[in-house]
Amino acid sequence: MQRVVRAADGVRVVHVVTDEETAAACPECGVLSSSVRQRRTTRPRDLPYGEAPLAVRWHKVQYACRETACVRRAFTEQIPEVPAGARVTGRLRRHVAGRVADGLPVSTACAGVMGWPTAHAAFVAAVTAQLPDPEPVAVLGIDETRRGKPRWTRTEDGQGWVKLETFETNFVDLAGAQGLLGQASGRTKANVVAWLDERGQAWKDAVAVVAIDPCATYRAAVAEALPHARIVADHFHLVRLANQALTDVRRGVTWDLHGRRGRASDPAWARRRRLLRGYERLTPEQFTRMWNDLVDADPTSKILTAWIAKEELRRLLACARRGGHRHEISTRLHRFTPGAPTPGCPNSNGSPARSRPGGPRSKASCRPASPTPAPRPPTGR
Numbered sequence: 001m002q003r004v005v006r007a008a009d010g011v012r013v014v015h016v017v018t019d020e021e022t023a024a025a026c027p028e029c030g031v032l033s034s035s036v037r038q039r040r041t042t043r044p045r046d047l048p049y050g051e052a053p054l055a056v057r058w059h060k061v062q063y064a065c066r067e068t069a070c071v072r073r074a075f076t077e078q079i080p081e082v083p084a085g086a087r088v089t090g091r092l093r094r095h096v097a098g099r100v101a102d103g104l105p106v107s108t109a110c111a112g113v114m115g116w117p118t119a120h121a122a123f124v125a126a127v128t129a130q131l132p133d134p135e136p137v138a139v140l141g142i143d144e145t146r147r148g149k150p151r152w153t154r155t156e157d158g159q160g161w162v163k164l165e166t167f168e169t170n171f172v173d174l175a176g177a178q179g180l181l182g183q184a185s186g187r188t189k190a191n192v193v194a195w196l197d198e199r200g201q202a203w204k205d206a207v208a209v210v211a212i213d214p215c216a217t218y219r220a221a222v223a224e225a226l227p228h229a230r231i232v233a234d235h236f237h238l239v240r241l242a243n244q245a246l247t248d249v250r251r252g253v254t255w256d257l258h259g260r261r262g263r264a265s266d267p268a269w270a271r272r273r274r275l276l277r278g279y280e281r282l283t284p285e286q287f288t289r290m291w292n293d294l295v296d297a298d299p300t301s302k303i304l305t306a307w308i309a310k311e312e313l314r315r316l317l318a319c320a321r322r323g324g325h326r327h328e329i330s331t332r333l334h335r336f337t338p339g340a341p342t343p344g345c346p347n348s349n350g351s352p353a354r355s356r357p358g359g360p361r362s363k364a365s366c367r368p369a370s371p372t373p374a375p376r377p378p379t380g381r
């Protein structure tokens, strides 16, 4: 430190010079230089100290590199705390990052000392340094998450609009206890491959199974980065697809029967949420009403057929939770596969074999679980 002067507005101005020998080393060739070209003053922002504002004036030296083999002609002093081009000291960055980590909004934590992007970068740098590299995993889950609503911003030339990236890809340890392993921006193949490659070959070799949603991008990324791993579809996404198929069937049937969208007076529309609920989460009364209403409302039986297919898929997937025994899986797979004979109830091909009238079918094969709903007297609707 050279001297401290108090400016007219009460700001203490601290004049400093470099007290680090290595600052005179050429960043290109590393040779120390004593050939001063000129002196410059920079104003790095530093941690506030005391009550009155503090301003730092760093009187830097610009050296000439005299090494004949070096391409660098001149360089200015820099120290690790304030690298070349940095306008904020390392300790101020860490201070703001700590305030963000304590839960303050970034805009509050950086107010008056640095801009939002600098504060954000400081926080990312601070937490990245503390995050351990994930340990190898045997079963890797890859899934996407959307953050907020889609947003659009002007292109740089102001002529058009560009959509901001709101998706990110999460990597999860599905068999171990590590939980969330990391995230990659967006959901492109390149980003997924880059994240996996960053882990190193030994880490990638340890991955035996990768669970993804049925998505061609992730599949391609895994095939490239983890060619040895077995790809499996995530249960959650399969059930979601089955639910979507059921909804599509319901809408299609309504159009075929009424030539319009569903409305509150349609039993199929009124029961649309119940249709998507798992069978085991319906009370016997709820199931009975849903079943009977749909038998009445849909003479094609397509909606109930789709519902049964959805529930058979869920039962097939549930085999995994019971240990994944091969005979149980093959039985369930047979039940689920379209065309498999399921006497006495609508099969997955949509050919109705209903036992109307008389309320819910009592044949166990009609339903994915056993309780036989009480027969219901015809309502004459």
Ligand SMILES: [Zn+2]
Pocket (backbone or CB within 6 Å): 026, 027, 028, 029, 030, 031, 065, 066, 067, 070, 071, 072
């Ligand atoms: Zn040099």
